[in-house]
Amino acid sequence: MEELGPSVVLGELGTILRAGLRVVLTDAGCVLVAHPALADAALLDLDAPAVGERARTLLAAWPGLVVVGCSAERPVLRCFGPAAPPGERALSVGTLLDAVGLAPAWEGTAAARRRACSRAARPAYDREQGEEPG
Amino acid sequence: MGVVTTATAVWVDDPNPIFRQGLATCLREQGFEVAGTTAGLRPEPDLRDSGVLLFDVEAVGLARATALGHRAGVRLIGLVREAREELLYESLTAGLAGVLVRGDLTPERLAGCVRAVAEGHGALPPDLLGQMLSSLARGAPAGGAATALARRELAVLRLLAAGDSTRDIAGRLSYSERTVKNIVHDVLVKLNCRTRAHAVALATRQGVI
Numbered sequence A: 001m002e003e004l005g006p007s008v009v010l011g012e013l014g015t016i017l018r019a020g021l022r023v024v025l026t027d028a029g030c031v032l033v034a035h036p037a038l039a040d041a042a043l044l045d046l047d048a049p050a051v052g053e054r055a056r057t058l059l060a061a062w063p064g065l066v067v068v069g070c071s072a073e074r075p076v077l078r079c080f081g082p083a084a085p086p087g088e089r090a091l092s093v094g095t096l097l098d099a100v101g102l103a104p105a106w107e108g109t110a111a112a113r114r115r116a117c118s119r120a121a122r123p124a125y126d127r128e129q130g131e132e133p134g
Numbered sequence B: 001m002g003v004v005t006t007a008t009a010v011w012v013d014d015p016n017p018i019f020r021q022g023l024a025t026c027l028r029e030q031g032f033e034v035a036g037t038t039a040g041l042r043p044e045p046d047l048r049d050s051g052v053l054l055f056d057v058e059a060v061g062l063a064r065a066t067a068l069g070h071r072a073g074v075r076l077i078g079l080v081r082e083a084r085e086e087l088l089y090e091s092l093t094a095g096l097a098g099v100l101v102r103g104d105l106t107p108e109r110l111a112g113c114v115r116a117v118a119e120g121h122g123a124l125p126p127d128l129l130g131q132m133l134s135s136l137a138r139g140a141p142a143g144g145a146a147t148a149l150a151r152r153e154l155a156v157l158r159l160l161a162a163g164d165s166t167r168d169i170a171g172r173l174s175y176s177e178r179t180v181k182n183i184v185h186d187v188l189v190k191l192n193c194r195t196r197a198h199a200v201a202l203a204t205r206q207g208v209i
Helices: A015-027 A051-061 A093-102 A109-128 B017-029 B062-072 B085-094 B107-118 B126-139 B151-161 B166-173 B177-191 B196-205
Strands: A007-010 A031-033 A041-045 A066-070 A076-080 A088-090 B009-013 B033-038 B052-056 B075-080 B098-101
Touching: A007 A015, A015 A031, A015 A093, A015 B017, A015 B107, A041 A051, A041 A093, A051 A066, A051 A076, A066 A093, A076 A093, A088 A093, A093 B017, B009 B017, B017 B033, B017 B107, B052 B062, B052 B107, B062 B075, B062 B085, B075 B085, B075 B107, B085 B098, B085 B126, B085 B196, B098 B107, B126 B196, B151 B166, B151 B177, B151 B196, B166 B177, B177 B196
Parallel strands: A007 A031, A007 A041, A041 A066, B009 B033, B009 B052, B052 B075, B075 B098
Antiparallel strands: A066 A076, A076 A088
16 A cells, blocks of 8 residues: 655645645655644744744644744745754755654654544644634 | 737746745746756846846846846846835846835735736836835936936836826827837937836936926
């Protein structure tokens, strides 16, 4: 059976960056999903002023989620979370795919987290985002 | 200047590989052909089949991009990180036909700018043009080539500066669109400008509009 790549949710991103991410990620076999409950990784706008806070919120709700900030202004990305490498890294298709779940250091956490957390954590997450739990 | 359709080929240069992919994707979705992509114009692209070069001004530098663009006969659009007046002047005097601000960029703005530039017009962020015109109106020196413009040429230039299209200007001044295009052509020749935006900037700087 063909194994699907990491599932990724795209956060609030500019339309140009989002278009680029969509193509790069799907070409590499990632699955784009609409909600963090279904995702192995979340991509945020690294240029947004509150990106750190947003990453902390996501990680608090979904401890195993891989959270990655991607810049449209500069060719850099940054991984968030306790296990993430510190600082910014050069942004390339390779480093992006590594960051969202293809690198050995990240393997294993996402699928397990998704199985364990998705059903239980989604209502709380939805409430936090001001949405009706669905 | 020939009329170019949405099949215009665009070369996309940007140092950010994901943003570059996004630019290319959005252009294709809007009906443009993407002739190729590079980062930092390396390796130097073969622009023979391109009508427009879209590039990041800070990453490449105006001098290098304009030299390459002029040599290849393509029209240039610069992506800038912030809407600064000085940068706009620099860009226009270097011969850029369009400027886009990265942070404000949407597929529609991108397509509108590329389409306008491909058709021989200029395209500038409206807020930036407004700032520039205000500041020039406060301290613009008089004189220069623009003082040689005839009254009807100045009238057309003023309406161009106000953002009117050829059709709008024709309507306002009771000319045919063909006449307006001829007047604009004469203005560009007299001022030795490559684009309408460049002519507006020059005439404004020289204090004649």
